[in-house]
Amino acid sequence: MSSVQIRDVRKSFGNFEVLHGxxxxxxDGEFVVLVGPSGCGKSTLLRMLAGLENITSxxxxxxxxVVNNVxxxxxxIAMVFQNYALYPHMTVADNMGFSLKLRGAKPDExxxxxxxxxxxxxxxxxxxxxxxxxxxxxxxxxxxxxAIVRDPQVFLFDEPLSNLDAKLRVAMRTEIKELHQRLKTTxxxxxxxxIEAMTMAxxxxxxxxxxxxxxxxxxxxxxxxxxxxxxxxxxSPAMNFLKGKVKSNGSAGFEGPNGVKLPLKTAPAxxxxxxxxxxxxxxxxxxxDDGAEAEIVVVEPTGSETQVFAKLGGEQVVAVFRERHxxxxxxxxxxxxxxxxxxxxxxxxxxxxxx
Amino acid sequence: MADIAxxxxxxxxxxxxxxxxxxxxxxxxxxGFWFMVPALAFLIFFLAYPLGLGIWLSFTDTRIGxxxxxxxxxxxxxxxxxxxxxxxxxxxxxxxxxxxxxxxxIGLYLAxxxxxxxxxxxxxxxxxxIPFIVPTVLSALAFWWIFDSQFSIISWSLKQMGLITENINxxxxxxxxxxxxxxxxxxxxxxxxxxxxxxxxxTVSPSLYEAAILDGATSWQRFRFITYPLLTPIIAVxxxxxxxxxxxxxxxxxxxxxxxxxxATHLMAxxxxxxxxxxxxxxxxxxxxxxxxPFLLAAIMVSWFxxxxxxxxxxxxxx
Numbered sequence: 001m002s003s004v005q006i007r008d009v010r011k012s013f014g015n016f017e018v019l020h021g022x023x024x025x026x027x028d029g030e031f032v033v034l035v036g037p038s039g040c041g042k043s044t045l046l047r048m049l050a051g052l053e054n055i056t057s058x059x060x061x062x063x064x065x066v067v068n069n070v071x072x073x074x075x076x077i078a079m080v081f082q083n084y085a086l087y088p089h090m091t092v093a094d095n096m097g098f099s100l101k102l103r104g105a106k107p108d109e110x111x112x113x114x115x116x117x118x119x120x121x122x123x124x125x126x127x128x129x130x131x132x133x134x135x136x137x138x139x140x141x142x143x144x145x146x147a148i149v150r151d152p153q154v155f156l157f158d159e160p161l162s163n164l165d166a167k168l169r170v171a172m173r174t175e176i177k178e179l180h181q182r183l184k185t186t187x188x189x190x191x192x193x194x195i196e197a198m199t200m201a202x203x204x205x206x207x208x209x210x211x212x213x214x215x216x217x218x219x220x221x222x223x224x225x226x227x228x229x230x231x232x233x234x235x236s237p238a239m240n241f242l243k244g245k246v247k248s249n250g251s252a253g254f255e256g257p258n259g260v261k262l263p264l265k266t267a268p269a270x271x272x273x274x275x276x277x278x279x280x281x282x283x284x285x286x287x288x289d290d291g292a293e294a295e296i297v298v299v300e301p302t303g304s305e306t307q308v309f310a311k312l313g314g315e316q317v318v319a320v321f322r323e324r325h326x327x328x329x330x331x332x333x334x335x336x337x338x339x340x341x342x343x344x345x346x347x348x349x350x351x352x353x354x355x
Numbered sequence: 356m357a358d359i360a361x362x363x364x365x366x367x368x369x370x371x372x373x374x375x376x377x378x379x380x381x382x383x384x385x386x387g388f389w390f391m392v393p394a395l396a397f398l399i400f401f402l403a404y405p406l407g408l409g410i411w412l413s414f415t416d417t418r419i420g421x422x423x424x425x426x427x428x429x430x431x432x433x434x435x436x437x438x439x440x441x442x443x444x445x446x447x448x449x450x451x452x453x454x455x456x457x458x459x460x461i462g463l464y465l466a467x468x469x470x471x472x473x474x475x476x477x478x479x480x481x482x483x484x485i486p487f488i489v490p491t492v493l494s495a496l497a498f499w500w501i502f503d504s505q506f507s508i509i510s511w512s513l514k515q516m517g518l519i520t521e522n523i524n525x526x527x528x529x530x531x532x533x534x535x536x537x538x539x540x541x542x543x544x545x546x547x548x549x550x551x552x553x554x555x556x557x558t559v560s561p562s563l564y565e566a567a568i569l570d571g572a573t574s575w576q577r578f579r580f581i582t583y584p585l586l587t588p589i590i591a592v593x594x595x596x597x598x599x600x601x602x603x604x605x606x607x608x609x610x611x612x613x614x615x616x617x618x619a620t621h622l623m624a625x626x627x628x629x630x631x632x633x634x635x636x637x638x639x640x641x642x643x644x645x646x647x648x649p650f651l652l653a654a655i656m657v658s659w660f661x662x663x664x665x666x667x668x669x670x671x672x673x674x
């Protein structure tokens with residue numbers, strides 16, 4: 001196990017720069033998730049960490065050693081690929097023992113290592129099968145087993161769950177998290193799924209267009225997103241954004257589209273009349289007499305909660321209620337955002353304005 | 356009125372018994388048979404009939420211009436004691452094994468090379484195909500000149516460099532002639548092997564190589580443990596075809612040496628042609644051609660076992 005330091009790393013393909021100076025400190029034993037939309041450079045960064053891509057500038061160190069010019073096999077890392085990359089002509093046991101075999105380990109050493117990893121992942125009955133004879137989830141576990149056998153300093157996961165069906169994805173998510181709690185190996189995990197990031201990470205790094213938008217624990221990112229991108233990316237359903245300006249009339253307030261009045265706990269200093277974006281999460285709406293009038297468009301009950309799509313000041317917003325209201329399309333309701341939980345962003349830079 | 360009302364309205368309600376013809380019309384196998392007929396006719400007329408005729412001819416004493424009579428295995432008995440026939444069998448086996456082995460080696464090497472990222476990759480791939488595109492007779496003629504006893508460019512170059520004082524008699528010396536025709540066959544056959552193996556290489560997922568790199572495999576180990584095992588099914592197909600083509604080769608030999616000198620390059624196909632068409636002994640020629648069948652069947656059997664789906668290629672079985 002060891003820490004990983006990514007310092008001001010840049011990556012260009014020809015003249016095209018895909019990573020514009022990324023710095024991420026990763027502590028020993030930490031589970032870090034790199035999350036972002038496709039094309040944000042997260043997978044490239046992971047591949048640079050693995051040594052599959054060159055580093056254009058900046059440094060990556062694993063432990064105390066700068067690994068920029070260290071061969072992949074010398075870096076003491078193990079990677080789980082999106083398509084698992086299992087060797088189709090080898091049995092599960094051979095797949096898992098391949099790295100040990102290449103290292104020149106003795107046969108009983110290899111079989112012990114494989115057996116130990118197979119027990120951790122409940123793969124023992126499958127050791128003589130070929131990858132083709134396994135289900136998606138089993139292949140996924142074999143890919144992890146191959147990583148565990150090597151007992152590396154760092155685990156790298158490249159979108160490992162995206163080829164699985166929804167139910168299995170949730171199960172594997174828990175399994176990976178449990179595995180990390182057990183082995184305590186430093187892990188870097190790439191995904192485009194913010195739910196995966198939220199549920200698994202000790203630390204989330206939100207990336208967008210080759211830069212780090214924000215780094216922090218899942219709840220930090222949820223509670224105080226640093227900018228509008230992170231606010232929109234983290235959370236499901238996504239945060240509602242309403243354009244308007246700060247307009248305090250005695251108490252702090254916000255004037256949304258078509259003059260809708262929305263509450264603010266405190267207005268940022270010297271912000272009177274400033275154009276801004278008002279952000280409120282769907283789960284932070286309540287029905288209140290002093291709320292803003294909205295017309296219900298669609299109601300989607302999921303059992304545990306109900307998603308309500310409504311027109312607020314002409315803009316569509318989504319609200320989520322745990323309690324059961326009897327709504328039907330066309331109904332008028334009064335939606336009130338919880339003033340202590342709303343977010344305010346700069347209209348042009350997208351930066352967070354309130355504390 | 357009453358009668359009509361009581362009479363059962365049988366005509367409309369009764370369902371007609373399906374005749375055998377009706378059942379046949381709706382039988383997918385019967386329909387499928389008719390769809391197969393054109394292809395079947397093609398195969399019968401152009402493959403099965405000539406093959407059957409050839410085998411029949413080998414049991415007759417047919418000559419050009421004269422209908423033969425059935426003579427049993429007389430032609431084969433003749434061949435059994437014919438030293439030239441046995442020489443041609445030896446030549447064919449030598450030619451096939453040496454040429455195929457070298458074609459496989461060079462073809463695999465070229466395929467691996469062309470699968471790497473390098474400048475002008477597309478152009479190099481196209482260049483490799485050239486020997487395959489040129490008509491066989493044309494390339495044979497070119498080789499004929501290259502190996503000519505007087506005007507050979509090889510002899511000329513070596514003389515210019517002062518390495519030899521006299522022309523090498525490439526196609527006049529038995530050993531040299533064999534080397535030359537094998538060389539020409541290799542030159543012509545390598546592109547097929549190289550391009551087909553290249554196609555096979557490209558089906559190997561790059562992430563397997565990446566995984567192997569992370570597992571610590573050197574480039575030789577990646578070839579030995581990943582590329583080669585994954586390529587074996589393609590290798591089986593390519594080498595079967597290569598062996599069949601080489602074994603039945605005719606054009607190259609006929610254009611370059613006509614089987615000479617002293618029958619040193621006579622293959623079974625050229626000997627068959629010489630006996631059947633040039634000498635007019637259709638029966639005997641057919642017997643030589645038919646004698647190739649067991650060898651070809653053996654080659655096909657080998658490939659058939661080679662082509663069996665390997666255990667790792669099989670689907671969701673639980674064995």
